[in-house]
Amino acid sequence: MTDTPLARWERHNGVVLAVASLVYLAGYAVRVLGQALPEALRALCLALTLAAWAVFIVDYVVRRHLSGRRWPRFIRTHWLDTLVLLLPLLRPVRIVQAYEAVQRRQNEPRLSLHARVIAYAGLSVTLLGFAGSLALYQQEHMAPGADIRTYGDAVWFTCTTLSTVGYGDLAPVTPLGRLVAVGVMACGLALLGAVTGSFSSWLLQVFAREGERPPEHAPEASRRDTD
Template sequence: MDDDSRTRRWERWQGRAALPLGLASLLYLAAYATHVLAEGLPPVAHDVLRAVIGASWAVFIIDYAVHWRLSGRGLGFVTHHWLDTLVMLLPLLWPLRIVRVYDVVQRGRGRARLTLHARVVLYAGLSALLLGFSSSLAVYQQERGAPDATIRTFGDSVWWASTTLSTVGYGDATPVTPWGRTIAVGLMICGLALLGAVTGSVSSLLLQRFALEEDEERGRPPEP
């Protein structure tokens, strides 16, 4: 199979899989939130929620396997598409697949309705909301009931995730468990990346506007 054929098949698969992956991400997030927050449910209900989470993971694995097969790179696919590999392995990042649905749908229509800078801000904002919510759930699950924990309610966890993502970090609520701190490190890295993406996009937009104004001023005839 030549490279053009692989590219066409890759793009067709992305277009077909975008909506199922988005739905699987939403189902995962809803099931995981219910599993963590609704502790009073009967055991059978939690078993069903775990099954939904497992089914969502199976959908992500199938998508990853198809992309691997279509790439024709063998083991090189893992390193070349390291971000997809990381998202597939870390449940905390699964909700971010929802962000890709809009981009794939717009590509299928042949054009994007938003400018590049607007898409960067939109994707970064939506990613921050999804990542913050899923991180709040994960940290709350790990921290509740832990000795000397400062994150005892889901509200505490949401506050912690907000301050961490915004790189403010008041320090009034901090994880104390090993897994909670591991999640915190990942959230700090993601927060810096998202903040850098938005800052860079806004700076680029401002530079373009200033350059355009300068070009317009240089093109104006001198005033009498």
């Protein structure tokens, strides 16, 4: 295991980033869905959301410093982290990194890693669907001529889009709503590809092991041929 300062930082701050992500998502959800809540509570949720975002920024800056790379190169090599920093609701998209880890370990036993990728994909779909539905509802429910009027409509649209089904009964009408929909489409395709590729690779690994296993009655058949 790599023991560089950057690797130690990434190992030790995982829990903090996970908590900050949940705080950000919860604060954003209350701001979007709790229109009737007292303004003081909504202001508190906004403060928590901004604080969580500040944690993401500090982590990004520290990792750039520990990497020893200049800003242009760090941004190019960590484009996904940069995108997630600008759009914190996309943090579940980090499933791509887990999928890349699977691809890099082709010569090692990976069954547990396959299972971890699939489980992480399921969690990411849930979080991404929740975040996407919130963003869609925020942009669409008050727009003139909008199809997505309730949060239930937003959830239905997000589920059909993430699953790449796309019934077409609902569609966003605002520019930002359509941009969110495009992001949900892209994430749905990426997650589906990650899970399908991981599961297919696991099946091929199982079939390869089965093919290398000698037949159970091979010695008996050999003795009969000799007699």
